[in-house]
Amino acid sequence: MDLFQYTAHELRDKMRKKEFSAMELTKSHFDRIAAVDDRIKAYLKICEDEAMSTAQTVQTAIDAGTPQPDLAGIPFALKDNMCTKGIETTCASKMLENFIPPYDATVVEKLKQNSTIMLGKVNMDEFAMGGSTEHSHFQKTTNPWDISRVPGGSSGGAAASVAAGEAVFSLGSDTGGSIRQPAMFCGVVGMKPTYGAVSRYGLIAFASSLDQIGPMTKDVTDCALVMNAICGYDKMDSTSVNTQYPDYTKYLVNDIKGMKIGVPKEFIHSEGLKPDIRASVLTALEEMKKLGATVEEFDFPINEYAIPAYYIIACAEASSNLARYDGIKYGYKANQFEDLLDLYKQTRSEGFGPEVQRRIMLGTYALSSGYYDAYYKKALQVRSIIHSQYMDAFSKYDLIAGPVSPSGAFKFGEKTENPLEMYLVDMFTVAVNIAGLPGVSVPCGFDANGMPNGIQLIGKPFDEGTILRAGFTYEQNHEWHKMRAKL
Amino acid sequence: MEYEVVIGLEVHSELATKSKIYCTCTTAFGGEPNTHCCPICIGMPGVLPVLNKQVVEFAAKAGIATNCTISRFSKQDRKNYFYPDLPKAYQTSQFDLPLCIGGHLDIQFEDGTTKRIGITRIHIEEDAGKLMHDKWGTGSLVDYNRCGVPLIEIVSEPDMRSAEEVKLYLEQLKSILEYTEVSDCRMEEGSLRADVNLSIRPFGQEKLGTRTEMKNLNSFKSIMRAIEHETERQIALLAAGDEVVQETRRWDDDKGFSFSMRSKEEAHDYRYFPEPDLAPIEIDEVWLKQIKESLPELREQRLKRYVEAFGIPEYDASIITSSKHLADVFEEAVAQKCSPKAASNWIMGEILRYLNDNSIALNDISISGTDLADLIFLVENSKISMNIAKRVLKMMFESGESPAAIVKREGLEIVDNADEILSIVKRAIQNNPQSVADYKAGKDKAMGFLVGQVMKESKGKANPAMVNKAIKEELDKL
Numbered sequence: 001m002d003l004f005q006y007t008a009h010e011l012r013d014k015m016r017k018k019e020f021s022a023m024e025l026t027k028s029h030f031d032r033i034a035a036v037d038d039r040i041k042a043y044l045k046i047c048e049d050e051a052m053s054t055a056q057t058v059q060t061a062i063d064a065g066t067p068q069p070d071l072a073g074i075p076f077a078l079k080d081n082m083c084t085k086g087i088e089t090t091c092a093s094k095m096l097e098n099f100i101p102p103y104d105a106t107v108v109e110k111l112k113q114n115s116t117i118m119l120g121k122v123n124m125d126e127f128a129m130g131g132s133t134e135h136s137h138f139q140k141t142t143n144p145w146d147i148s149r150v151p152g153g154s155s156g157g158a159a160a161s162v163a164a165g166e167a168v169f170s171l172g173s174d175t176g177g178s179i180r181q182p183a184m185f186c187g188v189v190g191m192k193p194t195y196g197a198v199s200r201y202g203l204i205a206f207a208s209s210l211d212q213i214g215p216m217t218k219d220v221t222d223c224a225l226v227m228n229a230i231c232g233y234d235k236m237d238s239t240s241v242n243t244q245y246p247d248y249t250k251y252l253v254n255d256i257k258g259m260k261i262g263v264p265k266e267f268i269h270s271e272g273l274k275p276d277i278r279a280s281v282l283t284a285l286e287e288m289k290k291l292g293a294t295v296e297e298f299d300f301p302i303n304e305y306a307i308p309a310y311y312i313i314a315c316a317e318a319s320s321n322l323a324r325y326d327g328i329k330y331g332y333k334a335n336q337f338e339d340l341l342d343l344y345k346q347t348r349s350e351g352f353g354p355e356v357q358r359r360i361m362l363g364t365y366a367l368s369s370g371y372y373d374a375y376y377k378k379a380l381q382v383r384s385i386i387h388s389q390y391m392d393a394f395s396k397y398d399l400i401a402g403p404v405s406p407s408g409a410f411k412f413g414e415k416t417e418n419p420l421e422m423y424l425v426d427m428f429t430v431a432v433n434i435a436g437l438p439g440v441s442v443p444c445g446f447d448a449n450g451m452p453n454g455i456q457l458i459g460k461p462f463d464e465g466t467i468l469r470a471g472f473t474y475e476q477n478h479e480w481h482k483m484r485a486k487l
Numbered sequence: 488m489e490y491e492v493v494i495g496l497e498v499h500s501e502l503a504t505k506s507k508i509y510c511t512c513t514t515a516f517g518g519e520p521n522t523h524c525c526p527i528c529i530g531m532p533g534v535l536p537v538l539n540k541q542v543v544e545f546a547a548k549a550g551i552a553t554n555c556t557i558s559r560f561s562k563q564d565r566k567n568y569f570y571p572d573l574p575k576a577y578q579t580s581q582f583d584l585p586l587c588i589g590g591h592l593d594i595q596f597e598d599g600t601t602k603r604i605g606i607t608r609i610h611i612e613e614d615a616g617k618l619m620h621d622k623w624g625t626g627s628l629v630d631y632n633r634c635g636v637p638l639i640e641i642v643s644e645p646d647m648r649s650a651e652e653v654k655l656y657l658e659q660l661k662s663i664l665e666y667t668e669v670s671d672c673r674m675e676e677g678s679l680r681a682d683v684n685l686s687i688r689p690f691g692q693e694k695l696g697t698r699t700e701m702k703n704l705n706s707f708k709s710i711m712r713a714i715e716h717e718t719e720r721q722i723a724l725l726a727a728g729d730e731v732v733q734e735t736r737r738w739d740d741d742k743g744f745s746f747s748m749r750s751k752e753e754a755h756d757y758r759y760f761p762e763p764d765l766a767p768i769e770i771d772e773v774w775l776k777q778i779k780e781s782l783p784e785l786r787e788q789r790l791k792r793y794v795e796a797f798g799i800p801e802y803d804a805s806i807i808t809s810s811k812h813l814a815d816v817f818e819e820a821v822a823q824k825c826s827p828k829a830a831s832n833w834i835m836g837e838i839l840r841y842l843n844d845n846s847i848a849l850n851d852i853s854i855s856g857t858d859l860a861d862l863i864f865l866v867e868n869s870k871i872s873m874n875i876a877k878r879v880l881k882m883m884f885e886s887g888e889s890p891a892a893i894v895k896r897e898g899l900e901i902v903d904n905a906d907e908i909l910s911i912v913k914r915a916i917q918n919n920p921q922s923v924a925d926y927k928a929g930k931d932k933a934m935g936f937l938v939g940q941v942m943k944e945s946k947g948k949a950n951p952a953m954v955n956k957a958i959k960e961e962l963d964k965l
Contacts, residue, residue: 323576
């Protein structure tokens, strides 16, 4: 088996047995990138020199016998909306095409402290707005299982790079499903942690109250390892929560006997849910029952309003977060303009793609005087009901399970004509962001087109442990996580 | 028709915290452009704000000192608008849940009567940068040093009825902000700025007239002028049968008039919404108690103490406390155990005279209380004469040196060597036979002349008592 096919924990064990060096491992990934990325188009920026030199440093430490973290020497890919000091961070936007941050995001610092090796920055929907990575200004990333299909989004590059063996793991960001949905589409594990568990410092904001960084990995064990590396309180992020973060590997227990799983009727019986996806999720739930869990459906009526509320809140925050891109300080600036107002107009019309402009307009409208109460305030009311309905469910269940997205990976161009249809790919994921809960997508089979499917497991706030345990147990009793896309 | 003017103020004051509101950059005034900045205060992608707790404490102190209720729960909001001096394109401020609400302060007129002015709210927010219009090219440059300097906005009720009331209100407010050490209130550095909301209505009418908001007022003088000008402008409009238009106007202090910036229709829609990057501000009982206990003595309390404990005349005490800095100089002198009355007399006399002659503001006194006390001790211990002391004070202002150093450098110490004085006295008697004759003829004035001669020759340093005694003895011998 080639090195690029292994998981992080397998590679860790092999490196500890000195089967190969960190340089060899890193080099094997650059070779893999060279071999397949012209088809996958996951990477926007490859950092080969820096990566090889880091690998050398890590190997020196390994050779010296210094105890190493689990992820030492493990190569990863970073979604291009997380700031990297001295390295372009573009958000896949023309607006930030040449932006080089003078600082590292907190997660980047943490991964450095864990002696990981960053291979490069990966593609995404512009400013993380989209569900297919087709909204990238630079390139369209393909799905490694079928390159005529999208990898999902917005963390499409992060998902595809892991699925294609171009990175052992990656970090994505999830505002309404942007980790879990591409993880499902590409057949990898993707977790959105509880809001406040991972610092957002250095994550270029889309919607501040919903954004959360999380791991995309080849299996649940790797997910726990990356969670251990990135979670934690950060004084640079006021929304980061100062609490005790566990060792997530403690939850990698192959046992869900007695675990109570709730399934929202509005998810599993949703009209929009494709039959093949439903069947695959139901089979997974049946199997979890066989493994000793109880599975019960419950009413989650507010979900009908989750998508509208989400698009109001997310767009409102985005309209403000993205206002700083005005051509004055950094990033794209229009060449031709009449006066100050025209500079703003031209810069923003030329620098942002159509989806970003659409959301800025939606958000600006929702916050406008006279409309605030009807839209933004209403959305906040929905938000609090979603939260309380989830909390009610958690008084009965240990975790909530359901589909990730209504259909498997679709063809390029299939949904770009109709933004509303694209928005609906988030119908089972947004409520989790709105309520700030942790959620994970774990591979659970394939759809009618042979594309990967995933089951979504949703936990109580800061109870990532329970969904990791359920995911691990399911995974250990199947072979899905061992299957690799053939390229 | 007789009109009544109705005025409310929005005062912005920069807080005297060491670091900015959401990052650790310095708040120091000036500095080379864009040197007091970091990725956070210039709004780079991905950065996040962290609230400086001291900003909350300072703002709460201002609130307590102006009799406001301190909100136990308040939040910050984004005020969205585009301008090059605002790098995030939103100002983090407070909208519907400000930190302090419902206060007041009492202004006192010269005749001793008082009037209560309501304070609607005080909220915290961040300052913007400054545009510098390039004189050589066509463009403008931005200096972000001021970006993120903490501000409080103090909004009054429309309770003022004249420019004089506005002046008294502002003086009172300035004194409170200085005494609480919340702001240094340096108007020339923009750390205290006021917007004036003004309308007029016929006397006796309850309904308020249409108001205008006047911006860019950065000195007491320009505020007074702008109020007078705007009152006259509105009266003239109504008198001519026109209407006052609700609008924002910009005062041009050089030209002495205001012009319209934007009408009500053109008013910005700031699209306020809760700042998602910051948690709500919650002040519990313990924290509020700490803030209250850390409040320094305010002006009224000090004034009372000066009168009661030090026996200083009320008028003098009110002058001294009119500037916190001056009052601090006084306190420092008294802390050196010099007589409060002597310190007060020096301030009311020589020091005020010097400041007046040299057009120096009370806040800008450069001598320390310790030096003032040392000067007083030199006189009390007969090391220098009163006249010499006045000269030393002047030199203290000019050179910043301590009085002892000046006395030493200039050789000003009193001469009380009896032999030395006697020899000068003898010379004076010898050189002025006419005065001696006059004295003998019973003209006492001649004695004074001789004393003057001796003092002149000793350059004012001779001990006056000893000089008097020696001259009398010498003359009586003749």
